[in-house]
Amino acid sequence: MKILLAEPRGFCAGVDRAIAIVERALIVHGAPIYVRHEIVHNKHVVSTLREKGSIFVNEVSEVPDGSVVVFSAHGVPKAVEEEARSRDLIIYDATCPLVTKVHAEVSKMHRGGYQIVMIGHRGHPEVEGTVGQVPSAIEVVEKPKQVWDLKVEDPEKVSYVSQTTISYDDARRVIDELKKRFPKVVEPKKADICYATQNRQDAVKALAKEVDLVLVVGSKSSSNSNRLREVAEGAGAKAYLLDDAEEIDSTWFEGVENVGITAGASAPEILVEEIVDRLRDLGADEVRTLGGTPEDVKFPLPKGLWQKDVDNAAKIPSAQISAPFGSIRMDFQDGQLSRVSLSTQPCETNLDQYGNHPAVKALQKYLSGDIAAVKGWKPSVGGTAFRQKVWKVISEIEPGETMTYGALAEKIHSGPRAVGGACGDNPLPIFVPCHRVVGKGNSGGFNHKAEDVSIKLWLLNHEKHYSGASSE
Template identity: 50%
Template sequence: MHKPAPSTSSQKTRAGKPPLTVRLASPRGFCAGVERAIRTVEEALALHGAPVYVRHEIVHNTHVVARLSAMGAVFVENLETVPKDRPVVFSAHGAPQSAHMDASARGLIKIDATCPLVLKVHNQIRRHDMAGRTVILIGHRNHPEVMGSMGQAPDGAVILVETLADVAALPCLRGPLAYSTQTTLSVDETKDMIAALKARFPDIAGPAREDICYATSNRQDAVKAAAKECDLFVVIGSATSSNSTRLVETAKIAGAADAALVEDAGKFDWARLEGVTTLGLSAGASAPESLVEEFLTALAARRKLRLDHIETARENVVFNTPLRLAS
């Protein structure tokens, strides 16, 4: 009796796992500001004992938050629930001046883990306000970093724009103007926004150097270099992470046929690997490298991997822990 030829899938099974090229983007994962913020909570717990309260998620990653919670960190949105004898850490995203004043008025032990590059934007906005300039802030509404930046000046002194359409819709503003940006935006999109602002308001003042942080730029550059030949590009990170979301957008624009933001290997839809022969991989600035390793391990259980390391920069930036921890 004639037997039918084995199917393609059975041929693959006999030959072993099907091959998969993984283009691993670098730099990826934790940046200096995220490392500093996490280290701040860990050192506060060691110095003061549990619980240590944290205003907002210290960084936007559920795994990091869960680990610190298990160590004794308590994450709150409102300082009213923080006992007066306990420390409160302000997250890497920064906070409006009103939150700092509230903490001081209540006599809380205040520890500021705001990323120094976000603090640079805060200082710019305060200086512009003192000089009588209205600030146009490029960013995403309701993101904690944007809320903190807008809270560095009185109501109405900072105008938020999210899109080119928002810039076009701005009224004919009178008086001196300046602009600042959220630090985790798409580099290319922000350049277009700044160009549109300068076209509308030729005398608008801006920062001497761009506000988008080095880590955001470096990770986007690495994704651009790695994404061009990918059937699928995976970014490890949480849905609330702005810089991770921008990496997914960057991968698609750079030429990846498809791109996905994934919390971890357990949340990935493995059916998406069907037909994929080249996969790109990166991680947002708040995602631990351990999640990348776990994803690679899960990939290796299913496919025969060939790793291509795409490195576009090397980072050696370190930010010191806040001095208040030493007291």
């Protein structure tokens, strides 16, 4: 049996941002913090955040006065936000920026006197949040035939928006019907279905043509995951939606020669890795990735949760080292190196009590030209099993050498975007040399200084120059 992985798959930028908001709010404010509704629709993500101190509630009224509350990635009605502000809650809005765009659209349409049709699934939190921006002016439509049941005051003053996670094909059918009934219907300047939803649906369509069976990793409550299953079935493949490897039924694979795997935008990559391992146990002997649309979108975190805010709140002991490209900050926890931050901003060296720490000495040797001094360093660092796998391979790249994101992804049977995300989440650059992972024909990004890859280029040139040096 052969395994074919869809690309892209899994976490989108909006989900990455929402989870980071909860995790950083826990550091800045301490547990507990409250989250209205599931931050994203995935039971594993919710369970992990609950273990860290998040309390998930259905309504803001359940949150004690003065507490921290996070709005989920799906967005909230205006009334919910107003209630939270009236009770002096500390609010962090994790609404996906692409959903916020839809909120702005309906507000503008309403001001223009338009009756608004929202194409989406009734009862879904995103739909409730969007309708809640102007509840008196929006009608929800799920199917094309419902367009003809709409009661409108002025057929020439009708507009529409879409839920960001619905099937593109389903939305297109409703839009076509709207244009038949209302030839002057006003549409958004830019399509509302998000880039990640569209990319994953396109990828699973291509995947379904190559395999006998498609496994979609995602929770039953996830709209975009359900749509992926439907799209796979619509393309002619049998498909199952499952939360994790424990839900696999070995009878699914009787007579199956090729199985495809994709994941919804709220499903962690580690779940895909576990399913691949389970299929290997069932006899799968080959894994390859089907190329798709590359993604490099990142959404900024809200003010108050930037890295400097997290560091200040945690009162992390640290050492500062002046470097030719700027400066290096080394954070310590219980005497162990926990984070390395690189900056183009210069600083004076301040080692505090860490002047004799092995990590500090190794880094100073590295900067002096002994580029092998950090090789083999085995710091204690957290991270998912998938990230640990990526970082282990990165640590094996020799000084002076590089590996492309694609080659690394192929080595661990994953996708370039997931690998890129793990590189960006690496807390110990240089020690875990993610700068040695490059793009095909270019240096690639460097999330430790996202707006300036000059640090990455300096590190690569430094290692190339001293590639003959060795640590004693």
